[in-house]
Amino acid sequence: MSSWNYRTCPTTGFKVHNKAETLIQFNAVTSIVFLLVGGIVGLTLALTRWQAVHLLNDEWFYRFLSLHGIAMLVAWIVFFEMAVLYFASAVILNSRLAAPWVGWLQYLLMLVGGALVAVMILTGNADVMFTSYVPLKAHHLYYLGIILFAVGAILGCVVFFATLVVAKHEKTYTGSLPLVTFGAAAAAIIAIITLSAGAIVFIPTWLWAAGIIPVMDSEVYRLLFWGFGHSSQQINVAAMVSIWYLLATLTVGAVPLNEKVCRTAFVLYILFICIASEHHLLVDPGFSAAHKTWNTGYFMHLAVLASMIHAFSVPAATEVALRKQGHTRGAFEWLKKAPWGNPGFSSLVLSVVGFGFLGGITGVIYGTEQINIIAHNNLRIPGHFHATVVAGTTMAFMGITWYMLPLMFRRQVVAPKLASLQPWLFGGGMMMFSTAMMFAGGFGVSRRSWDMNGVDGPFQVNFGPIVDLSLAVMGISGVVAALGGAIFCLLAVATLLFGKKVNA
């Protein structure tokens, strides 16, 4: 039993390095645990913002809001991305994973960091919400947890790049990188940009919270925090788009119509997407209109262009593949005959629609300086990002899991009928949820607000019944989406424990 153990996947023909496989398994399972935690908490938040229910008291609302943001946006997404990076490098390139022990260090640091952050929040030591805007101050261990987590994630990217070098050196592939790996490389590059900004901002903030540094400037914090907090969303975008291409291939055998165009789009992401972080600073007084406009208005649209390219190229490749299977009657037979019952396929479609149309378009609108002034900090914003990061990214990650289970864990998915229902509940629920949230936001309902009417405040705000209606729709569709999320976690765990073994 040497360390060079490979097996050949009977379905895809990939040569799978055993150490890569174990790391993929650990990261994927951990991510799903965080998804479960974040999902339960998210449900209680939705049931609180639904005014007729108003479940939590104020203290626990803000505490759970902090936990939800971290458990979902940071832990679930980044753990899963580590699994994706190892898959896109070692597995797709048929290579060994470079320095697996660094991979284990990645896992441990992220686990310890993530757990530390969660404990600090739950013990009431970090009611600062996901953004932890200075001068809000959490316990210093909270910031240390984030730093450990980020360092772990950087190590994961290092292993990824080292594996690319190893694969090239050992000639496990020739020519250019496969498109999916190229997209994952874009994600890893963006990750390093992101995490370096995170290190620059969180290390001094940690020292400030520990009492070692006397002051921390809140504008400098916000600039650098968003270099981290927003760019991390672009890691998700690049990883999600790579998964779109992978899912299109796995579900209907699609090949990109023009790889050059797709690669160009990924390059545009690498070069221009991180500066979009500026949209969080559009109402900040410290920056000039020039800084704001160049970063969100001019250059950023080169990255928007990239998303538009992908949003056309993925459906086009899918259409061509389905037409090649003989579904050529009329304009839409291919769409009617598409494998809608395959949860991988329906997740792909829901993810493209949720991300591209609901999330992407609203993002470009709200990220415009003149419009941001009215959308800023009201429910339009969480409405927008639940479309991108939940109906888009999370949906795509769930979709690829249905393939990951037989390919990486070698288990057949239990209850496939329920699995094919899952994307519709989760994706459909989330689209409704996001739309209702944005609708309520349009009437000025603020985000992150337990007491939106200002009952305990110096003056009261009254909203019309239309707001009550939209918040009720938000609450109900939040319950539906949470149900879809619960089914996902349940089936994933049940498959790991009881799924029929797939022979290798």
Next chain:
Amino acid sequence: MAHDDDRDKKISYWEVFYDDIFLLFFLGVAITYILFVVWGLMELGTAQPSPLLKPNI
């Protein structure tokens, strides 16, 4: 595509550029840090106190 006879065919400059992951990495870091971070910090560093601010309030 990667047929052996095509090997000596000229690879386009774009392809060479796109294949150079580490060059792309460098450019991505440079653009973000110059345009967003450094420019932003410069603006914060040179920001004037508001003229509305009265020292005795």
